[in-house]
Amino acid sequence: MNTNPACTAFQIHASDNVATLLCEASEGSAVAIAGSSNEIALAAREKVGMGHKIALNRIDEGKPIYKYGVAIGMAIRQIEPGDWVHLHNCRSNFDERSGSLDLYTGVPKGAENE
Amino acid sequence: MNDRSWSGYLRKDGRKGIRNHLLVVYTVECASFVAQEIAKDEPDVHVIGFPGCYDNDYAFRLMLALSTHPNIGGVLCVGLGCEYTQPSRIAEVVLQSGRPAESFFIQEHGGTRSSIQLGKELLQSIRMKAKDRSVRVPMTWADLIIGSECGGSDGTSGLAGNPVVGRAFDRLVDLGGSAIFEEVVEMIGLRDVLVSRAASPSAAQQLAATYDKAASYCKAVRQYSVAPGNFAGGLTTIEEKSMGAFAKSGRKPIEGVLRVSEMPPHPGLWLLDSVPDSHFMQFGYTNPNDTEGIMDLISTGAQMVLFVTGRGSVIGSAVAPLIKVTGNERTYRNMTDDMDFNAGRILSGQLSLDQASVELMDLIADVASGQSSKPEKLGHREFFLMYKHQDSPSLEAGCRQ
Numbered sequence: 001m002n003t004n005p006a007c008t009a010f011q012i013h014a015s016d017n018v019a020t021l022l023c024e025a026s027e028g029s030a031v032a033i034a035g036s037s038n039e040i041a042l043a044a045r046e047k048v049g050m051g052h053k054i055a056l057n058r059i060d061e062g063k064p065i066y067k068y069g070v071a072i073g074m075a076i077r078q079i080e081p082g083d084w085v086h087l088h089n090c091r092s093n094f095d096e097r098s099g100s101l102d103l104y105t106g107v108p109k110g111a112e113n114e
Numbered sequence: 115m116n117d118r119s120w121s122g123y124l125r126k127d128g129r130k131g132i133r134n135h136l137l138v139v140y141t142v143e144c145a146s147f148v149a150q151e152i153a154k155d156e157p158d159v160h161v162i163g164f165p166g167c168y169d170n171d172y173a174f175r176l177m178l179a180l181s182t183h184p185n186i187g188g189v190l191c192v193g194l195g196c197e198y199t200q201p202s203r204i205a206e207v208v209l210q211s212g213r214p215a216e217s218f219f220i221q222e223h224g225g226t227r228s229s230i231q232l233g234k235e236l237l238q239s240i241r242m243k244a245k246d247r248s249v250r251v252p253m254t255w256a257d258l259i260i261g262s263e264c265g266g267s268d269g270t271s272g273l274a275g276n277p278v279v280g281r282a283f284d285r286l287v288d289l290g291g292s293a294i295f296e297e298v299v300e301m302i303g304l305r306d307v308l309v310s311r312a313a314s315p316s317a318a319q320q321l322a323a324t325y326d327k328a329a330s331y332c333k334a335v336r337q338y339s340v341a342p343g344n345f346a347g348g349l350t351t352i353e354e355k356s357m358g359a360f361a362k363s364g365r366k367p368i369e370g371v372l373r374v375s376e377m378p379p380h381p382g383l384w385l386l387d388s389v390p391d392s393h394f395m396q397f398g399y400t401n402p403n404d405t406e407g408i409m410d411l412i413s414t415g416a417q418m419v420l421f422v423t424g425r426g427s428v429i430g431s432a433v434a435p436l437i438k439v440t441g442n443e444r445t446y447r448n449m450t451d452d453m454d455f456n457a458g459r460i461l462s463g464q465l466s467l468d469q470a471s472v473e474l475m476d477l478i479a480d481v482a483s484g485q486s487s488k489p490e491k492l493g494h495r496e497f498f499l500m501y502k503h504q505d506s507p508s509l510e511a512g513c514r515q
Contacts, residue, residue: 010461020269020348022461026487051269051348051424051442065350067273070307085350091352094302094329095338104285106345 007044009054011017011035013069018053018085025054031082045082053085065090115475116289120483122253123187126212127195130257131184132482134248135160135433136240138232139177139204140231142167142197145220149192152233159237160432162497172374172502179375179413180433181208181215187244188214190236192229192447195221214243258288258482259378261386261411261419261434262362263297264478265404268347268424272358274441274457274467275422280364281471282420282478283383287366292378294414295363296386296407298328299339304360306331313367313382320371324387331389339401347425352458362422374504375413386411393503405498408436418481420474428452430494435487437477454488 006029009019014036025031025044031054032041048054053067059079064071073090083089088103102109122130130502136156140149140163153159162172163179169176181189181204190207191201201217208215220229262279264271301308307324310316332338336353349355369382378384388401388410401407404427408419414435421427421436427444430436440446443458455474459465465473481487 012273020273049348050444053269053348053350068357070304070353070357072303072357073351078328086348087345087350090350092338092353094332095340095352096336101342101345104346106342108342 006030008032008034011056012067016066017053017057017059018065018067021048021050021052021054022099024048025051043082044084046084047082048084053082055079055083055085057081059085115285115472115479116255118479119252119254119478120479121250122257122482123184124249124251125182125184126241128338129415130251130253130417131186132253132258132484133185133435134158134187134244135185136188136190136244137162137186137433138237139163139181139191139201141191141193141199141201141204144194144197145192145397148172148220148226148229148233151226151230151231152190152192152237154212156237157493158241160497162432162499164199164499166199166501167197170501170503172504173499174199175375176409176413177204178207179415180409182211182213182419183412184415185417185434186213187248188240189216190233190240191215191217192233193219194218194414195219195493212247214247215239221410253482254289255286256381258286258418258478259292259294259414259416261285261294261296261408261416262422263404263411263419264300264359264362264408264422265429266423266425266427267344267349267355267358268442269349270441270458270461271424272354272361274460274470275424275439276358276361276441277467278441278455278457278460278470278474279362279420279422279439282360282428282474284366285471285475287364287381287383290381292381293364293366293371293383294378294386294411294416295383296388296411297339297359297401298324298385298387298389299332299401300352300356300359301325302329302332302338302356303351304356306355307360308368311363311368313369315371317368321368321385324371324385324389325389327387328389330392342491343425346403347396361418372414374502384414386414390502391505400476401460402500403498405431405496406500408496409433409498412448418478420478423456424451428494430487430489430492432495432497436489436494437481438489439474439486451492452488 143165205215355464
């Protein structure tokens with residue numbers, strides 16, 4: 001792990017278990033956490049794009065993802081610190097369609113998705 | 115910033131405008147080409163209208179509200195001659211509001227060419243009368259109603275773009291003005307957060323009912339207000355987008371819920387319910403695009419709208435200037451001609467949220483004083499209106515006296 005963070009992620013609320021990247025983090029690169037956190041840095045376990053979320057803690061399957069201090073969805077598999085949190089491991093508690101979208105473009109997959 | 119004042123246009127109903135535009139209103143799609151041609155090469159003329167032949171209360175109220183909007187000095191209504199919506203009825207309401215107005219049916223005046231010529235002549239006479247009747251008065255923050263909308267949101271919108279608008283809204287409310295936010299379908303998942311912001315028990319009840327209607331709407335039509343570009347920009351769920359969008363509301367108590375074309379009864383922060391009511395034709399669609407929401411906001415009398423876009427958008431607006439705010443520095447650089455305000459500087463640490471909100475308020479005062487916003491400079495004047503069902507306010511509420 002590169003110990004000199006090239007990128008910052010913003011944690012909005014102290015109870016959040018994700019932070020938002022202010023630039024793109026590459027796999028293995030150090031990410032500084034700004035905002036409400038006491039944590040100084042963690043390593044991105046994979047590429048995480050700007051505006052996307054990085055996990056700050058381990059989040060077990062079925063547990064809420066917190067951002068802004070509110071549950072913005074639920075983990076659909078176990079998430080490790082430094083993981084990219086997005087459509088592949090987080091599902092809306094309201095929108096049934098959110099699990100059926102392309103991970104990178106957000107475009108509906110297949111003709112069955114209206 | 116607090117003591118800024120500028121010269122506005124006083125209307126007979128006491129409201130003050132920051133522009134003195136003329137409107138050409140078409141009452142069916144069949145008259146829209148002629149309406150657009152009448153307004154061509156006339157920089158002070160905007161075009162609005164309704165595409166349907168069968169009329170719609172919501173659309174009629176909205177056209178009346180925009181035709182008697184404080185930024186409008188006079189109106190020409192053009193119909194084909196077969197449609198339900200009557201141009202003469204709109205002109206009548208505009209005349210009652212103290213503004214010059216004319217109307218005609220194309221079928222009674224020959225075809226395309228002669229109608230365009232007649233329209234141009236009528237427009238010139240309306241313009242002269244509007245000029246004669248225009249009364250300039252000093253205007254300040256307490257005279258402003260400002261709307262807010264977001265579109266093309268990304269991960270920066272909830273961090274910088276929307277919070278800076280929310281902070282500017284806090285300042286506007288402290289200075290006696292009115293601030294209006296909408297996009298109730300982007301509050302899904304936030305029922306408790308929303309209701310806890312109510313200024314009174316009756317406001318709490320209105321907010322809860324408005325939320326419940328929107329939630330049942332989304333469930334019924336399986337349509338949540340989140341789109342591919344949002345996901346690509348880092349937003350994962352509607353709940354996440356909701357929290358980011360809700361940041362536009364700032365931190366002041368919410369006075370209550372307005373319906374489309376209803377003016378705020380007193381200053382402060384208000385939620386606009388633009389979601390269709392349940393109806394025999396089902397709900398219909400809400401938020402088909404950003405321009406539709408912006409028109410609903412302007413129908414409440416908003417003289418200006420703040421539009422937050424992380425990914426970038428190239429729209430403007432008829433009737434009231436749009437100020438475009440982005441929290442994404444890359445978007446600001448790529449679309450400098452279109453973006454009015456770079457809130458991305460908050461994220462890069464160049465200025466605090468508070469400093470940014472003061473700068474945004476100064477820009478609002480500049481645009482209110484007559485400086486063109488970026489979309490105005492580019493000639494943007496987008497308008498969109500389609501069928502929607504909303505029970506109230508009563509039709510008379512659209513005819514502002």
